[in-house]
Structures are given as C-alpha cells and as structure tokens.
Amino acid sequence: MSDPWSSLKSELSSTLSRVLGKNVEVRELPAGSPHGDFCLPCFGLSPDPVSAASDLASSVRAEFVIPISEGPYLNFRIDWEKFAPRLLKAVGPSYGRGNEGKKVMVEFCHANTHKELHIGHVRNLCIGEAVARILEFRGNRVLRANYQGDIGPHVAKCIWGYLNLEFPEPKDPVEKGRLLGKLYTEACKKAPEEEVKRITKALYEGDPETVEVWRKTREWSLEYFDSIYREFGVRFDRLYFESQTAEPGKRIALDLLRRGIAKISDGAVVVDLTEFDLGIVVLVTKEGYPLYPAKELGLAELQFSEGIDRCIHVVASEQNLYFKQVFKIFEMMDPELSAKSHHLSYELVRLKSGKMSSREGNVVTYHDVTEALRKKVEAEYGSESAGKVALAALKYGMLKMDTNTPVSFDLEEATKLKGDTGPYLLYTLVRAKSILEKAGDPGGLEFSDLAPEEIELLRLISRFPSVVKKSAEDLKPHRLARFLFDLSDAFNRFYEKHRVVGSEHEGRRLEIVRCVSTVLETGLGLLGIETVSRM
RNA sequence: GUCCCGGUAGCUCAGCCUGGACAGAGCACCUGCCUCCUAAGCAGGGUGUCGCGGGUUCGAAGAUCCGGAAGUCCCGUCCGGGACACCA
Numbered sequence: 001m002s003d004p005w006s007s008l009k010s011e012l013s014s015t016l017s018r019v020l021g022k023n024v025e026v027r028e029l030p031a032g033s034p035h036g037d038f039c040l041p042c043f044g045l046s047p048d049p050v051s052a053a054s055d056l057a058s059s060v061r062a063e064f065v066i067p068i069s070e071g072p073y074l075n076f077r078i079d080w081e082k083f084a085p086r087l088l089k090a091v092g093p094s095y096g097r098g099n100e101g102k103k104v105m106v107e108f109c110h111a112n113t114h115k116e117l118h119i120g121h122v123r124n125l126c127i128g129e130a131v132a133r134i135l136e137f138r139g140n141r142v143l144r145a146n147y148q149g150d151i152g153p154h155v156a157k158c159i160w161g162y163l164n165l166e167f168p169e170p171k172d173p174v175e176k177g178r179l180l181g182k183l184y185t186e187a188c189k190k191a192p193e194e195e196v197k198r199i200t201k202a203l204y205e206g207d208p209e210t211v212e213v214w215r216k217t218r219e220w221s222l223e224y225f226d227s228i229y230r231e232f233g234v235r236f237d238r239l240y241f242e243s244q245t246a247e248p249g250k251r252i253a254l255d256l257l258r259r260g261i262a263k264i265s266d267g268a269v270v271v272d273l274t275e276f277d278l279g280i281v282v283l284v285t286k287e288g289y290p291l292y293p294a295k296e297l298g299l300a301e302l303q304f305s306e307g308i309d310r311c312i313h314v315v316a317s318e319q320n321l322y323f324k325q326v327f328k329i330f331e332m333m334d335p336e337l338s339a340k341s342h343h344l345s346y347e348l349v350r351l352k353s354g355k356m357s358s359r360e361g362n363v364v365t366y367h368d369v370t371e372a373l374r375k376k377v378e379a380e381y382g383s384e385s386a387g388k389v390a391l392a393a394l395k396y397g398m399l400k401m402d403t404n405t406p407v408s409f410d411l412e413e414a415t416k417l418k419g420d421t422g423p424y425l426l427y428t429l430v431r432a433k434s435i436l437e438k439a440g441d442p443g444g445l446e447f448s449d450l451a452p453e454e455i456e457l458l459r460l461i462s463r464f465p466s467v468v469k470k471s472a473e474d475l476k477p478h479r480l481a482r483f484l485f486d487l488s489d490a491f492n493r494f495y496e497k498h499r500v501v502g503s504e505h506e507g508r509r510l511e512i513v514r515c516v517s518t519v520l521e522t523g524l525g526l527l528g529i530e531t532v533s534r535m
Numbered sequence: 536g537u538c539c540c541g542g543u544a545g546c547u548c549a550g551c552c553u554g555g556a557c558a559g560a561g562c563a564c565c566u567g568c569c570u571c572c573u574a575a576g577c578a579g580g581g582u583g584u585c586g587c588g589g590g591u592u593c594g595a596a597g598a599u600c601c602g603g604a605a606g607u608c609c610c611g612u613c614c615g616g617g618a619c620a621c622c623a
Contacts, residue, residue, distance in 0.1 A: 007598040025553095033556080041555060043593055043604095073556070112623075149623060242623085258552050268621050277538075278619095285621045292623050321541055321618055347540065348617070355616085381575065389575085400561095401548060402542060406616065413547060413562085418575055420548085474552085482549065485560085496568095496577045503572095507597045514574095535575065 002090040003461035006297040008064055008083070012038060012076060015062050020045065026076065028466075031459045035070060036077035043072055056417055058265040078462075080455050081447045081479070084508070087462050093513040098138035100470070105143045105303055106132040108314035111237070112149035113221035114158035116181030117228055118363040119409055120349040127346055127505035128396040129528040130477035137471045137526055144305065145238040147299060150218050152242065156199035159213050170220070174367065177224025180217060189191065203288065204246075216249035228366055232391070235530055240302060242295055250290040250300030253283040255380035256297075261332050269294075271329055281325045295328050300337060310340050312475065317345040344475050346403035348496065352410060362448060369394060369414060376415050377423075389423050392529045396422030396468050399527055400481040420485055422529060425520065428488035430516040430535050435500050436510065443507040453494040457512050460487045464519045468526065477527060484523045489518050 013025045026038040042049040042056070048073035064083045065076040108128025111121050129142070136142045137427045149155075161183030170176040187196075193258055229235060231505035250311075253269050256262035262271045267286030272451040273279060283294040290298075313323065322342035330338035350356065373390035381389075397414055401407070415425045450458075464483070471480040500509040524531055 027553080029556085030550095035556065039556080043555070046594070047592090070556085075556095110623095136610090152623065154623075160608095266621080270620070279622055280623045287621085289621085291621065295623095316617090318617055318623090345540090348602095350616075355557065377575095380618095405548075406541060408547085410547085416547095416562070418562080421575085423575055427573080431573060431576080438572055479551085489560085492576060493578095495572080499572070501572050510548095535573075 002095070003465035004083070004090050006466055007452045008078070009038060009332075012062050012065060016040060016060060018055070019056065019060055028070070029075070031463065031490075033417045033455065035073070036068065036075040037459065038065070038078075040074040041072065042074055048284060075082065075359070079460075080450055080458050083462075084447045084450070084458055085445065087317040087458060088511050088515055091461060091518055093518065093522065095518065096137065098469065099138040100135075100472075101482075102309040103307060103308065104135055104140045105145050105308045105311045106236075106314065106440055107145040107303070108132075108168045109146040109148055109234075109309065110148065110152060110315065111146075111220050111225060113225075114150075114155050114180050115175055115184055115358045116363065117225070117366040118321070119366070119369055120356060120363075122366055122394065123349050123398045123407065124314055124316070125232060125234060125347060126395050126528065127344070127403060127477060129232075130399055130480075130526065131312065131314065131344065133526045133528060134468060134472045134477065134480065137468060137522075143237045144235070145240060145303065146236040147240040147245075148242070150241045150243050151203060151214075151246065152223075153196055153200050155214065156203060157187040157191050157209065157220075158184040159199050159203075160191040160195055162213055162217055164191075168347075172218075173227040174222040175207075176220035177228075178367070180221055180224070181358065181365070181467070183365075184358060188359045188361075209437055224337045231370075231387075233530060238303075238306075240299055243440065245295040245298035245302065246290050247298070248289075248301055249294035249296070250284055250295040251293040252301065253290060256283070256329075256333070261313075261329070271325075271332075273325055273328055274345050276328055278321070278325050278328055278481070281329065293326055293329070294324070297333075300330065301343075305339075308340070310342065312344050314344045314346070317347050319343070320345055328511060342475075344403070347406035349407040349409050352408055364409060364411070369411070372411060373415050377417065380417065381535065388530050388532050389417075389426060389535065390525075392422030392426050393417060393527050394422070395527060396425065396481060399477045401486070402478050403476060421535070425484055425488050425524060425529070426532055427535050429517060429520045429524070429531055430490050430533065431495055432491060432513050432520065433533065434511050436517060438501050439510050440501065440506070445507050445511060446505075447508055451494075451498060453490070454512060456490045457487075457494055457516055460490055462521055464523070468523075471518065480523055481527060484520060484527075487516065487520060487523075488531045491520075 007028060015028065024040060026040050028036055029037055029039055042053040046052040052073055053069035053074040056074050058066040060067050064079050066079055068075050068077060094268050103436055106128055108124055109121065111117050130144045132144050145524045156181055165183060165186055167179055170179045199210060203214060253262060257269055262269050262283060268282050269284035271281045271283065273281060281293050282291055284290050312477065327338045327341055331342060351364065353362065373393055374386050377386040400420065467483045469482055471477060500506060500513060503509060521531055
C-alpha cells in the first residue's frame with residue numbers, strides 16, 4: 001500500500017498550494033524527461049509566468065526535491081540520493097497494492113458452446129483476466145464469471161451437423177472442440193432452415209432425443225474450453241449459461257409488462273426506448289422465446305444475488321448499443337442496478353480479409369495461433385519453456401494496445417518475439433534474476449554518484465503503484481503493459497552499461513535489480529503472464 | 536440515414552482523458568558490439584501535411600486596442616470499421 005512517489009507528489013502539491021494560497025497540483029513529467037520529475041506550469045499564476053517560476057523556485061523548500069525554474073515552468077527534480085532508500089524499502093511483493101475493498105464481478109470470455117475459440121475470444125480472455133487481476137491487486141474481491149450461450153439456433157445448427165454429417169469420433173478435448181467447430185460451419189452451409197428451426201424448437205421444448213445430443217456435445221465443448229482455460233491460466237468462479245437465464249429472463253420480462261415498463265408490440269414483448277434514442281428492444285418473441293436482452297435480465301438477477309458492488313461486462317464494441325439499452329432497462333427497473341453495471345468495451349479483432357465469422361469458417365482459432373507461436377519459439381530458441389513464452393507473446397500482444405484500438409490480426413505480427421513483445425519482458429526478468437542469483441555479499445547501501453541509468457530505473461520503479469492504480473481506474477491494462485516495456489527497456493540499457501556483481505556499487509545496484517525484478521514479476525502477473533526462470 | 540470507435544513514420548502502435556516541454560516506441564532495413572551478471576540484448580544510422588478544413592483557447596475593476604500556444608478541446612468534413620425490432 002506504500003507509495004512513496006505519490007506521497008511525495010501530494011506533499012509537494014500541498015506545500016505549493018500553501019505558498020500560493022490556492023490549490024495547485026504538480027504534474028508528473030514523463031519518466032525520461034530532461035526537466036525532472038514534477039512540474040508546475042506557471043502560466044496562470046501571474047502576468048509574468050517566467051518570474052513567477054523563478055520566485056517560487058527560490059522560496060519553496062520541500063524534502064527530497066530540488067526546485068528549478070526553467071522559463072515559465074517550475075520544475076522539481078527528485079533528490080534520488082536521499083529518496084532512493086525510502087523508495088526501495090517500500091518495494092516488495094505487495095508494492096502497489098490497494099485496499100479498495102469492493103466485491104466486483106468481472107464477466108468475460110462469453111464463448112458460445114458448440115463453436116471453436118478464436119482470437120477474438122483470446123483478446124477478451126486477456127483483457128478480462130488482466131482486469132480481474134489488477135482489480136484484485138487493488139484490494140477488491142473479484143468473481144470471474146463466464147456467461148455462455150449453450151442454447152439457440154447456433155447450437156441447433158451444430159446438432160444438425162452431428163446428426164447428419166460423417167465424422168470420426170474425437171479422442172481428446174481439443175479434437176472435440178475442433179470437431180464441433182467444423183460441424184457448425186458445415187451446418188451453416190448445408191442445414192435447411194426449417195430443420196434448424198425444428199431443432200431449436202425441440203431443444204426449447206425439451207425433446208428427449210435432441211436434448212441428449214445437446215448434453216453430449218455441450219459436454220464436449222466444456223471439456224474443450226476447460227483445457228484451454230487451464231493452459232491459459234484462467235479459472236472461472238461462476239459459469240452461467242443461457243439455458244439457465246432463459247426462464248427467469250422471461251419471467252422478469254413478463255413482470256416488466258405488468259409494471260408497464262414493457263409492452264406488447266406485434267405480439268412480442270418489447271421495451272420502447274425511442275425517447276432515449278435507443279430504439280426498441282424485443283425481450284420475448286411473438287412465439288414466446290426470450291431473446292438475449294431478456295436473458296440478460298435473468299443473468300443480472302443471478303449475478304446481483306451475490307451482493308456484488310459492481311459488475312463489469314467485458315464484451316466487444318459491437319454490443320455497445322445493446323448494453324446501453326440493457327442498462328437503460330436496468331435503470332427503469334432499479335437505478336442501483338444500472339449504476340453498478342459497466343460495459344468494458346473493446347474493439348474487434350479482425351482479419352486482414354475482413355471480419356471473422358465462425359458461420360463462414362474464416363476464423364483463426366486459439367490453437368492455430370498458439371501452435372504457430374510455439375513452433376516458432378522452438379525453432380528459433382529451442383523447446384525450453386516454449387509453451388510459456390508462446391503464451392506470453394500472445395497475451396502481451398493482445399494487451400499492449402488500447403482496448404479502443406481495433407486489431408487487424410496478422411499471424412506474422414502476432415508471432416514476433418523481439419522488441420516490444422512478451423518474450424522481451426520475460427527475458428528481461430530472466431536477466432535480472434540471473435544477477436540476483438550470482439550476487440555475492442551485497443555490502444552496504446550508499447546512493448552517491450548515481451548513474452543516469454540507475455536514476456531512470458528508480459524513477460520507473462517509483463511510478464509503478466500509480467500506473468497500476470490508473471490502469472485499474474480506467475480498466476485499461478495497456479497502460480501497465482506499456483509501463484513494463486519501458487521498465488524493461490531501461491533495465492536492459494542499465495544492464496549493458498553497468499556491471500552489478502562485483503562492482504563498486506554492488507550493494508545498491510543489487511537492491512535496484514531486486515526492485516526491478518519484483519515490479520516486473522508483479523506486473524507480468526497482473527497481466528496474466530506467467531514468467532519463466534530460463535530462456 | 537442515425538449513433539459509436541479509429542485515422543500519428545513504409546508497417547504495427549503509444550501519446551489525447553489532465554492543452555504549454557523538441558511528436559515517441561517497436562518492426563522492417565543498414566553498420567557495429569559476446570575472453571565480462573543470458574546477444575530473445577545493446578549502441579549508432581531517418582524518416583512525419585499527427586486524414587482534411589475551420590473554431591476556440593490563461594492572467595488584473597471595467598472599457599478599448601494589440602498580442603495570445605492544439606496531435607491533445609469544439610464544430611464540420613472525408614476515409615475505414617462496427618451497430619441500429621423478434622440472431623447472439
């Protein structure tokens with residue numbers, strides 16, 4: 001919970017506010033800035049910002065920082081010789097932790113059964129897990145939830161395929177998953193529409209024969225997903241299925257009808273949101289089937305019965321309008337429900353050839369990518385920890401850009417192993433740990449004559465807590481990912497230039513390396529990236 | 536047609552929330568660097584109409600005149616993607 005840098009920053013801000021007689025806040029300068037660590041632009045302070053800055057520079061006294069006026073700016077340089085001991089002492093496994101104390105459900109993945117997991121799901125999985133871990137680290141109790149569509153026309157198509165197509169019996173979970181994916185795609189091309197409707201109906205009405213096939217294939221799907229989740233390092237605390245939200249969803253929809261929130265239109269149960277520019281939402285079809293929005297209401301009932309303070313739905317941006325609609329209905333039902341709900345939207349993963357569609361079979365699956373990656377790692381560097389390195393590359397690649405940035409997926413781009421990649425971060429950590437293993441008797445700590453590369457590392461280490469906090473507030477893991485890259489970059493420059501073991505400054509350098517290693521390991525952990533000890 | 540997201544180096548992307556302080560990385564390409572803590576590394580080499588157009592924009596009692604910073608804020612527009620009543 002200790003965050004010396006933020007404390008320093010806020011102390012400095014209040015000192016300045018006292019001197020100036022008004023509330024000001026110093027701004028942090030980017031870690032590599034030649035101007036120092038904090039600055040106060042003096043433009044609004046007086047008609048003459050330049051002399052205001054220099055007046056302030058000579059009148060302000062604060063511990064650990066040296067004020068310097070540069071033009072209209074009042075800059076502050078941290079006195080690292082004095083500040084370093086305080087900072088390094090704070091760095092341990094819980095450095096950067098918070099105590100926010102909320103109970104949060106993070107709902108992500110949403111893979112539909114009877115289909116293959118593709119790279120779009122991978123982005124979702126990466127974001128969801130990273131956000132879950134970051135929120136946990138900030139002191140929240142997190143429940144990971146996965147809401148899966150295990151019923152409906154897409155399932156009916158797959159069942160049609162199972163009943164009408166030839167296939168060899170699948171042996172392991174991966175084969176089972178892949179087979180279902182193929183059956184689905186084939187059925188989309190071949191299954192007659194009436195047949196799909198018939199099976200959908202049979203499924204909803206509980207026709208024993210159809211249900212049996214459904215049970216079996218659904219089980220295959222879940223085994224397949226489980227094998228991937230295990231490999232990926234995700235475990236869900238709650239699994240919700242559409243088959244279980246349909247009935248309560250319909251019940252709630254009918255209740256909304258009684259309360260006058262919903263109405264009948266063309267025989268369907270709808271909520272009219274046109275006054276909010278959100279169109280009309282159909283809850284129950286004229287045939288009496290609950291649609292997705294109705295099921296969402298059923299799901300919310302299940303979720304909020306857990307007493308959660310917040311529910312974060314990690315769902316692609318194509319559902320933006322949908323979530324606005326659902327949250328508006330929440331608001332009409334119970335404002336608190338909508339206040340606690342949040343849609344973490346991310347842009348789609350597309351292929352260069354266009355949008356992926358399991359219906360058309362033009363998807364890049366989870367196994368396509370992980371296998372390509374693993375093979376490449378093995379070919380170039382040998383098989384030692386190839387699987388973990390491959391996953392690191394995949395996860396970091398998905399997390400390093402803003403959730404708002406659309407991904408145009410390219411296998412070549414995704415299998416890069418050098419530069420701004422997951423393996424680079426892993427490698428940096430391996431190097432740092434290797435130094436720590438070889439360390440002799442550290443000797444005393446002194447911080448005189450710090451090299452620029454050492455100061456750079458201290459600056460980055462100091463900012464870790466605020467980066468994590470910001471990442472958590474914005475629900476943007478890429479901020480943390482970028483930070484870890486910058487840290488690695490700075491560490492590798494330091495590594496190249498300065499000897500640690502056996503050097504004159506071994507004591508403090510070991511301490512710095514220890515902190516880099518701790519921060520890197522913690523940070524990678526928050527991104528859901530498993531580290532390795534050798535590469 | 537309406538709404539949402541994107542447009543920054545050849546390519547992939549940061550930076551925009553919180554305006555000022557050189558517009559930054561990585562990849563790719565070229566040149567160096569392993570008797571020394573792991574070369575998946577490091578050093579050097581050069582690139583930009585920040586899609587386009589407009590607007591707005593700090594300081595003293597007031598008034599007037601002059602000056603007054605945009606990749607970042609606002610509006611418009613173009614391009615790409617997505618969404619928009621019985622799919623999920």
